[in-house]
Amino acid sequence: MSPLPTPSRIRTPAVSSRELSTRPSAWPAALLLLTVLALTAIYVTAPATRRGAAAFVLICLCASSAMAWGIRRNRPAAAHAWYLLAGAPLLGGVGMGLRLGLAGVGDGGGIVALIPDLVTIPAYLLLISGLLALLRARRGAGAHSGLDGGLMAVAALLLSWTLLISPLLANADMPVSLRFINAAYPTISVAVLFVGALLAMTEIRSNTAFWALAVGWIGLATGDLVYALASVGRPTLPLWAANASYCIFYGLLGAAALHPSMAALSRPALSRVRGYGNTRFIAVAVALLVPAATIAIRSPSTVVERVVSALVVSVLGLLVLVRITGAVNRHATAEVRLERQANQDPLTGLPNRLRLVSHLEAALAHAHVTGRGVGVLFMDLDDFKIVNDSWGHETGDGLLNVVAARLTAGVRRSELVARVGGDEFVLVTQEADSAADAVGIAGRLLTLFDVPVALQSSHIVMTSSIGVAFAHPAERAVTAEDLLREADTAMYRSKARGGGEVVLFDESMRTETASRIALEGSLREALERGELAMHYQPIINLMSGQTTGFEALMRWQHPDRGMIPPIEFIPVAEATGLIVKLGRWAVQQAAADLGRWRSQFGALSMSVNVSPRQLRDVQLVSVVRQALHDNGLPGAALCLEITESILLDDVEATKATLDALKSLGVRLAADDFGTGYSSLAYLRLFPFDQVKVDRSFVSGLDAGGDDDVIVEAVLSMARALSMTTIAEGIENTIQRDRLISLGAERGQGWLFSAAMPAAQATEHLLDAQIERGHVELVPEIPAAADPTPLPPALAPHSPRQVSKLRNLTG
Numbered sequence: 001m002s003p004l005p006t007p008s009r010i011r012t013p014a015v016s017s018r019e020l021s022t023r024p025s026a027w028p029a030a031l032l033l034l035t036v037l038a039l040t041a042i043y044v045t046a047p048a049t050r051r052g053a054a055a056f057v058l059i060c061l062c063a064s065s066a067m068a069w070g071i072r073r074n075r076p077a078a079a080h081a082w083y084l085l086a087g088a089p090l091l092g093g094v095g096m097g098l099r100l101g102l103a104g105v106g107d108g109g110g111i112v113a114l115i116p117d118l119v120t121i122p123a124y125l126l127l128i129s130g131l132l133a134l135l136r137a138r139r140g141a142g143a144h145s146g147l148d149g150g151l152m153a154v155a156a157l158l159l160s161w162t163l164l165i166s167p168l169l170a171n172a173d174m175p176v177s178l179r180f181i182n183a184a185y186p187t188i189s190v191a192v193l194f195v196g197a198l199l200a201m202t203e204i205r206s207n208t209a210f211w212a213l214a215v216g217w218i219g220l221a222t223g224d225l226v227y228a229l230a231s232v233g234r235p236t237l238p239l240w241a242a243n244a245s246y247c248i249f250y251g252l253l254g255a256a257a258l259h260p261s262m263a264a265l266s267r268p269a270l271s272r273v274r275g276y277g278n279t280r281f282i283a284v285a286v287a288l289l290v291p292a293a294t295i296a297i298r299s300p301s302t303v304v305e306r307v308v309s310a311l312v313v314s315v316l317g318l319l320v321l322v323r324i325t326g327a328v329n330r331h332a333t334a335e336v337r338l339e340r341q342a343n344q345d346p347l348t349g350l351p352n353r354l355r356l357v358s359h360l361e362a363a364l365a366h367a368h369v370t371g372r373g374v375g376v377l378f379m380d381l382d383d384f385k386i387v388n389d390s391w392g393h394e395t396g397d398g399l400l401n402v403v404a405a406r407l408t409a410g411v412r413r414s415e416l417v418a419r420v421g422g423d424e425f426v427l428v429t430q431e432a433d434s435a436a437d438a439v440g441i442a443g444r445l446l447t448l449f450d451v452p453v454a455l456q457s458s459h460i461v462m463t464s465s466i467g468v469a470f471a472h473p474a475e476r477a478v479t480a481e482d483l484l485r486e487a488d489t490a491m492y493r494s495k496a497r498g499g500g501e502v503v504l505f506d507e508s509m510r511t512e513t514a515s516r517i518a519l520e521g522s523l524r525e526a527l528e529r530g531e532l533a534m535h536y537q538p539i540i541n542l543m544s545g546q547t548t549g550f551e552a553l554m555r556w557q558h559p560d561r562g563m564i565p566p567i568e569f570i571p572v573a574e575a576t577g578l579i580v581k582l583g584r585w586a587v588q589q590a591a592a593d594l595g596r597w598r599s600q601f602g603a604l605s606m607s608v609n610v611s612p613r614q615l616r617d618v619q620l621v622s623v624v625r626q627a628l629h630d631n632g633l634p635g636a637a638l639c640l641e642i643t644e645s646i647l648l649d650d651v652e653a654t655k656a657t658l659d660a661l662k663s664l665g666v667r668l669a670a671d672d673f674g675t676g677y678s679s680l681a682y683l684r685l686f687p688f689d690q691v692k693v694d695r696s697f698v699s700g701l702d703a704g705g706d707d708d709v710i711v712e713a714v715l716s717m718a719r720a721l722s723m724t725t726i727a728e729g730i731e732n733t734i735q736r737d738r739l740i741s742l743g744a745e746r747g748q749g750w751l752f753s754a755a756m757p758a759a760q761a762t763e764h765l766l767d768a769q770i771e772r773g774h775v776e777l778v779p780e781i782p783a784a785a786d787p788t789p790l791p792p793a794l795a796p797h798s799p800r801q802v803s804k805l806r807n808l809t810g
Contacts, residue, residue, distance in 0.1 A: 025260065026208075026258075026259055026260065028066070028069075028070075028073075028258045029070075029212075029254075029255040029256075029258040029259040030255075032062065032063075032066050032251065032254050032255050032258055033251055033252070033255050035062060035251075036059050036062065036063070036247060036248070036250070036251030036254070037251070039055045039056075039058055039059045039062075039247070040055070040059065040244055040247040040248065040251075042055040043055040043056050043059070043240070043243065043244065043247060044240055044241075044244050047238075047239075047240035047243060048240075050100075052240075053096065053097065053100040056093070056096050056243060056246075056247060057093045057096060057097050059089075059093070059247045059250055059251065060089040060090060060092050060093025060094075060096070060250055061089075061090070061093055062251075062254065063086075063089035063250040063251060063253055063254035064086050064087070064089045064090040064093075064254070065254075066254035066255070066257060066258050067082060067083075067085060067086035067089075067253065067254050067257035067258075068083075068086055069257075069258070070082070070254070070257030070258040070259075070262060071083065071086070071257060073258070074257075074258075074259075074260055074262050074263045075263065076262055076263045076265070076266035077137060077263070077266045077267055078133055078134060078136075078137035078266040079266075080133060081130050081131075081133030081134045081136075081137060081266065082130065082257055082262070082266070083130075084126050084127075084129045084130030084133060085126070085127060085130035085131075085253060085257070086257065087123070087126040087130075088123045088124070088126045088127040088130070088250075088253065089123075089250040089253060089254070090123075091119055091120065091122055091123035091126065092120060092123045092246065092250065093250075094119050095116045095117070095119040095120035095123065096116070096120075096243070098115055098116040098119060099116035102115060102116065114177055114178065114181060117181045121181070121184060121185075121188070124185075124188040124189075124192070125188075127192060128188070128191055128192060128195055131192070131195040131196060131199060132195055134199060134265060134266065135195060135198055135199050135202070137266050137267070137268070138199070138202040138265075138266075138267070138268055138269045139202075139268045139269060148197075148201070152193065152194070152197050153190055153191070153193060153194035153197070154315050156190045156193055156194075157187070157190045158313070160186040160187065160189070160190055161308055164183070164186045164225075164228040164229070164232060165183045165186055165187065166304075166308070167232040168182050168183045168228070168231055168232055169183055171231070171232065174231070182227075182228065182231045185224045185227065185228060186224060186225070186228050189220070189221050189224045189225075192217060192220065192221075193217070193221070196213070196214065196217050199213075200214070202269040207261050207264055207265050208259050208261040209256040209257075209259045209261040209262040209264075209265045210256075210261075210265055212252045212253075212255050212256035212259065213252065213253065213256045215248075215252055216248065216249040216250075216251075216252035216253050216256070217249070219245040219246065219247075219248040219249035219252070220245070220246065220249040222242070222245040223242040223243065223245035223246045223249070224242075226239065226241060226242035226245070227239065227242050342354060343355035343358075345418070345419040347397055347400060347401065347419070348400055348401055348404035348419050349404070350404050350407075350408070350417055350418055350419045350425075351416060351417075351418040351419075352418060352419065352420070353418065353420040355418060356416065356418035356420060356426055356428065356484075357480050357481070357484075359416050359418075359428060360374070360376065360428050360480035360483065360484070361479075361480045363428055363430050364471075364473045364478065364479070364480060364483075365473075366430070367430060367472070367473045367474070368473040368474050371472070371474045372430060372433060372472075373430075373432055373433055373434065373435075373437075373438075373470055373471065373472045374428065374429070374430055374432075374470070374471055374473065374483065375428070375429045375430075375432040375435075375437070375438030375441065375468060375469070375470045376426060376427070376428055376429075376468070376469045376470075376483040376484060376486070376487040377426065377427040377428075377429070377438065377441065377442045377445065377466055377467070377468050377487065378424070378426050378466065378467040378468075378469075378484070378487035378488050378490065378491040379424065379425045379426070379427070379442075379445065379464050379465070379466045379467075379491070380423060380424050380425075380464060380465050380466075380491055380495065381399075381403065381423040381462055381463075381464050382462070382463045382464055382465055382495075382499035382500060383463075383499075384396065384399075384422070384423035384462075387399055387460060389651065391455070391458065395455050398455050399453055399455060399460060399462070400419070400423065402453050402455070403425070403449075403453075403462070404417070404419065404425070406448045406449075407425060407427070407445070407448065410444070410445065410448045411427060411429075412429075412431060414429075414430055414431060415427055415428065415429045415430075415431065415441075416428045426484070426487070427441070427445065429441055432470060434470070435468070435470040435504055438468050438470045438504075439468055439502055439504055442466045442468050442502040443502055445464075445466060446463075446464065446466065446500075446501075446502065449461075449462045449463055449464060463499060463500035464499070464500070465491050465492075465494035465495045465499040465500065465501065465503075466491060466494060466501075466502045466503070467486075467487045467488060467489065467490025467491030467492070467493065467494055467502075467503055467505065468487060468490055468502060468503070468504045468505065469483045469484075469486035469487035469490060469504075469505045470504070470505075471483060485513075486505040486509070486510070487505060489505060489509050489510075489512075489513050490503045490504060490505040490509060491503070493509060516572060519564075519568070519569060519572055520572050520576055520578075522558065523556075523569055523572060523573060523576075523578055524576075524578060526556055526558075527581065527582065527585060529559075531556055531557050531558060531559065532554060532555070532556055532557075532582070532585070533554075533555050533557065533757060533758075534552050534553070534554060534555070534586060534589045534590055534593065534758065535552075535553050535554075535555045535755035535756055535757055536550035536551065536552055536553070536590075536593070536755060536756060536757075536758065536761040537550060537551045537553060537748050537753060537754065537755040537756070538550055538748065538752055538753045538761075538764060539551060539605070539607065539726060539746055539747070539748045540746060540747055540748060540752045541745070541746055542727075542736060542739060542740050542744055542745065542746060542747050543740065543745075546768065546772075547604075547764065547765060547768055548604065548605060548746060549604050549605030549606055549607065549639075550594075550604070550605075550606055550607070550761060551606075551607040551608075551609075551641070551748060551755075552586060552589075552590035552593075552606060552607065552608045552609075553566065553609075553755045554566060554570070554582065554586055555755075556569050570611075573611075574611050574612065574613055577613060579611045579613050579614060580613055580614055580617050583610065583611060583613075583614040583617070583620075584617075584619070584623045586608060587608055587623055587624060587627050588623070588626075588627050588630075590606050590608050590638075591606065591627035591628065591630070591631045591633060591638065592627075592630075592631055593606075593758050593761075594606040594631065594633060594637060594638070595631030595632055595633055597761075597762065597765060598633070598637065600762075600765075601765045601766075601769060603637075604637070604765075605636075605637050605638070605639055605667075606637065606638055606639065607639040607640075607641050607669060608638065608639070608640055608641065609640075609641045609671065610640045610641065610642050615642065615654060615657055616653070616657075620657065620661075621657065621660045621661060621664070624638070624640075624661060624664060624666060625664055628664065628666075634665060635664045635665020635666045635667075636665050636666075636667055638666050638667070639666070639667040639668070639669050639689075639690060640661060640666055640667070640668055640669070641669045641671040641692065642658075642668060642669065642670065642671060643671045643672050651685070654686070655685065655686060658686055658687055659687060662687045667689040667690060668686070668687060668688050668689055668690070669688065669689065669690035669691070669692055669726070670682070670683060670686075670688045670690070670691050670692065671692045672692065672694045673691045673692055673693060673694055673714060683717070683721060683723070684721075688723060689723060689724065690723055690724045690725065690726060691714065691717075691718040691723050691724075691725050691726075692725075692726045692727075692728055693711055693714055693715070693725060693726070693727045693728060693744070694728060694729075695728040695729025695749075696729075697710050697711050697714070698711070698727050698728060698729045698730060698735055698739070698747075698749075699729055699731070699735075701734070701735045701738045701739065702732060702734040702735055702738070708738070708742070711727075711739070711742055711744075712742050712743075715742055715743050715744055716743075719743065724745055724746070725744055725745050725746070726745070726746045726747060726748065727739050727744045727746070727747040727748075727749075728747070728748060728749065729748075729749050730747045730748065730749030730750075730751045730752070731749055731750050731751055732751055733751065735749075735751070736751060
């Protein structure tokens with residue numbers, strides 16, 4: 001017999017050569033099997049001699065010794081189970097020795113004949129006890145598996161009773177004590193079959209040690225069957241063949257204990273949900289057919305046989321009934337659980353969106369008959385993400401449960417509250433007769449958040465934005481999805497106003513929504529149609545007035561609507577994810593224009609805005625790297641502007657992305673500085689090079705308010721952190737002069753120039769170069785001249801620029 005290999009599907013972690021040298025292997029099991037086969041051959045050739053008896057006893061001793069060694073070697077969790085199993089071959093060997101030793105004592109009957117059996121039968125009991133201990137260690141096979149094993153065992157018992165046990169008990173030529181002893185063996189074999197079947201149902205079928213035990217059980221059952229048939233006068237095989245089967249059983253029992261997989265056989269089984277396999281189905285089907293076939297082949301002839309057969313068949317029927325009842329109950333329980341999972345939010349226990357839509361559809365149908373109205377309140381917690389980021393998701397989940405509990409306690413019994421998203425809840429009410437009533441109910445919900453929420457020794461004050469949609473189904477055809485969409489739209493309008501208030505959906509929002517959808521559709525094709533373009537606003541050195549770079553700003557020239565401002569289409573692009581594609585194009589286009597200008601006008605820089613979705617784009621760093629490489633730009637020539645609100649999204653991931661951009665040499669600017677959260681903290685945490693003073697502060701510099709103090713503080717802080725500054729939105733000389741006096745270095749705004757197309761930006765740079773007197777007037781090229789194009793710096797200028805040059809040169 002070849003060695004028993006470890007199953008190839010079992011993955012083991014990498015180990016050192018020293019660990020491999022001490023790890024249990026399968027060769028001892030193989031060596032034992034070879035030894036047992038050799039001893040079995042000796043026994044078979046001389047079964048009735050002392051040499052044969054010695055070989056049999058030696059097999060039993062080898063098996064017991066091997067099992068004891070295997071237990072110490074493999075250290076199974078349920079060692080006691082294997083020690084019980086190890087006692088079986090030991091007692092079996094003693095019983096065989098006694099059987100051969102007492103063969104010539106007396107007449108071979110009476111008490112003397114029973115002595116070997118009195119030793120052998122306890123070996124079976126040890127075997128069953130060991131298997132039961134293994135089954136307990138694997139935490140059982142489940143009630144349904146137990147019933148299936150019981151069906152097999154009862155069927156086997158009926159077959160054994162009909163063919164073996166009943167004839168044995170009816171054999172008048174045999175002493176009564178011997179009849180019961182011989183009848184005990186097939187009965188115990190059925191018990192071994194039952195426990196073995198239960199063990200097989202604990203997801204252990206890929207275990208080598210289990211299969212060694214299983215094949216051994218077949219050998220044990222074969223030996224018992226041969227002896228039992230011989231006892232009833234139906235010999236099929238010689239008794240030495242039965243003993244050889246026992247030898248194989250003992251050898252495999254020892255090999256199972258020596259094999260390393262025996263440790264896994266002693267551990268709890270993995271809990272898996274499996275279908276009814278073909279093997280198990282066939283085994284149970286055979287178990288159900290055996291009784292009928294047995295009774296049909298050999299009808300009970302005595303009262304005892306009829307009673308026993310009826311009893312066994314009754315037990316079998318009862319097991320089938322219990323099995324069917326259990327299956328039906330499990331199916332019903334599973335259906336209830338699946339229905340609950342399909343209709344219930346797992347975190348809060350509230351109805352989910354599926355249940356909400358179903359309920360809302362029923363409410364609309366009922367309201368259509370009664371003529372009453374239906375209100376939908378769509379609620380979103382304000383700044384819930386800050387709670388998750390600051391206190392963790394566990395605290396966020398706790399907050400959601402508190403909100404769910406307050407909403408459930410604060411609504412009427414006829415009203416349904418559902419959770420439809422992360423921090424989004426929806427209430428459906430049939431108690432409102434008008435939109436004003438629905439708004440009043442929403443106002444009542446807002447008051448539920450007046451009391452702070454105590455979580456983790458902190459008191460969290462929550463507000464929410466609520467959108468309300470209302471309809472009379474009898475007056476206006478409306479679907480559940482229509483009302484949910486309208487309430488959602490109104491909720492976002494509340495968010496746009498700062499949150500913490502109730503907004504009722506009206507027709508203007510419907511028009512706005514339709515317009516937004518149309519805008520989104522056009523935006524998806526705008527880039528391919530060439531409708532998008534980059535405009536550039538100069539960034540000026542406030543002291544010298546020279547242009548040091550540009551800020552790239554995207555513009556959309558719609559074929560029907562004309563120029564669409566970024567404030568309209570950028571939020572749409574951000575919400576739909578199109579901003580990632582547009583942002584990549586913007587970086588590439590701005591870098592290309594900058595490369596051309598730097599080759600003509602010298603060192604210039606380019607600032608490009610980065611949106612939240614772009615910063616989460618895994619390809620952002622590679623896109624920037626490629627844009628720099630394609631246009632021969634140093635990293636410092638490009639500045640990426642990032643608003644503070646972006647930095648609230650996953651701080652660790654954001655910092656990793658910014659660090660990767662910094663490794664390219666790219667400069668980073670904190671845009672709209674002072675309008676977000678924890679400005680100073682973020683300046684210290686993230687690798688910024690530049691601060692942009694928000695236009696909201698710059699606009700107040702000529703009004704004599706507190707903006708002077710704020711701007712001065714921002715500029716002082718930037719200098720202390722060795723950062724440069726740019727002031728946005730400079731519109732007049734008063735603001736410019738005040739910024740210079742406060743120490744601002746650069747600025748941009750309408751005072752200097754509005755954002756302009758690339759061609760106009762080129763003229764702007766050329767005008768500045770002419771005014772500084774750095775460009776000589778290039779004479780007109782005669783018609784017959786060499787048509788080879790001149791370098792950009794020597795190319796002819798526009799008539800306006802030529803006129804300006806002549807005025808400068810006199």
